[in-house]
Amino acid sequence: MKEEYHKWYSPTLSKDIEMLVFGHTGYPVVLFPTTSGRFYECKDFKLIESAKWFLDEGLVQIYCPDSINELSWYNKDIHPAERVKNHIWYDEFLLNEIVNPICHEKGLQKVAVAGPSFGGYQAANFAFKHPEKVSHMFSMSGAFDIKSFMDGYYDDNVFFNNPMDFLPGSNHPDLWKMKIVLGVGEWDICLESNQQMAKILNDKNIPFWFDERKWAEHDWPIWRQMFPHYLSKI
16 A cells, blocks of 8 residues: 655645655545544554555545644634634645645546544535535534634634535535535434534435444544445445
8 A cells, every 4th residue: 555745835824734645546535634633643543544445456545634723723822713714724725735736636626525523524614615626525423513612703704614504505516416425423422413414415405325323433443434435435
């Protein structure tokens, strides 16, 4: 299984960014880490290993960029308005320094996005904001409402980075073309959040798969089962 390490100075974020890329060819999948996870987290917790067959067969290529959650949603040392602005910079970074270059290199219009836990939020937020760039969205135990990080603060920037708020009013035609999976465990702390997102998608008649795994909790073992199953849908 081919593995490449990349590090560069991001002009969007004004900081160094690191990323691991797995596989030698195949459909691009951008995989986000959990809450405080780094670019190597999905490798360390063997989520990448769970996708080994798809990588070895050249069916997918997985990109694991760093997050900046410690500078945005989880930075309690700055005003909530600054937290969400920092995330907006991260969204711009993903679009202009990750997704667009991948599409250009591979001659594609879209990529797949995925992530466990808070990575599920990252995947969903990016996909629903940029449906013209995302073909598949795989959320594994994600949550989709970030208002709890805002200490009561709310503005348009929060609205447009909170899928539970902006998705009901979005009518981008590519939303109906996206392959969406909401994966969650029966005993998952994020079950209710996934049920709420499922209702929004149902109300809009957007096709999706609600994959509730019995006797499963919010943890890596179930995500290692989900991820290769979802990759088989690409």
